[in-house]
Amino acid sequence: MNNAKVITHISDWLSSYAKKSRTNGFVIGISGGIDSAVTSTLGAKTGLPLICVEMSIHQDEKQVTRARNHIEWLMKNFPNVSVENTELTPVFDAFVNALPASDRTQREMALVNTRARLRMTTLYYFAALNNQLVLGTGNKVEDFGIGFYTKYGDGGVDLSPIADLNKTEVFALGKELEVIESILTAAPTDGLWGDDRTDEDQIGASYPELEWAMDFNSDESSISVREKEVLNIYRSLNTANQHKMEAIPVCEIPELLRV
DSSP: OOHHHHHHHHHHHHHHHHHHHTOOOEEEEOOSSHHHHHHHHHHHTTOSOEEEEEEESSOOHHHHHHHHHHHHHHHHHOTTEEEEEEEOHHHHHHHHHHSOOOOOTTHHHHHHHHHHHHHHHHHHHHHHHHTOEEBOOOOHIIIIIIOOSOTTTTTOOSBOTTTTSOHHHHHHHHHHTTOOHHHHTSOOOOOOSSSOOOHHHHHSSOHHHHHHHHHOOSOGGGSOHHHHHHHHHHHHHHHHTHHHHSOOOOOOOOGGGTO
């Protein structure tokens, strides 16, 4: 992949879309991870206003530090970049306290997804306030392979600049863009659990393994035990998360019922 040309292509695409939509630039949430770092830098390179929103909710301190260092780096290099710091922990806690008590095992996952949806709401507040577009940070494996995102959370965006790039390709763009080293070397994490668990901890496979599984179309009898395990992980998640990746089902009314 020609990283420099891909960077120009995406940045030009963003500029063109903003012009056609008559909007004033972009809003993006900064997590301290590679996806938001690359996407925000691509947005900054358009020269259009870019608001970087920090949205801490019981966040691991290392993630907060990486996010702030990246925003500082962006603002130093791109005069069109600004920042909004929003501490959402009190809002999240108030929401949790308003909910009925529950000891169900699904409660923790439900609250994890609530964090993502609260952040989406925050991004769209700033987008509406400034007539801007919300930039998505999902990559190809997450968005179209295993559905590793929250529906109407980090999946609720206006544009997906890097959704046709695998995670390894996103890292390659990050190096080309000279993203700070602490982000380039950090293990990918969704940052939704309030601890340092990684994406690989949650999924059970690394992104290079998942990329291999996503492209696999060969004889399974010749692959290793680990490769079979990765294929099963990929296929299981792909099947379970189709509801995220497909269009919302619409109940169509037969014409004979309309007469």
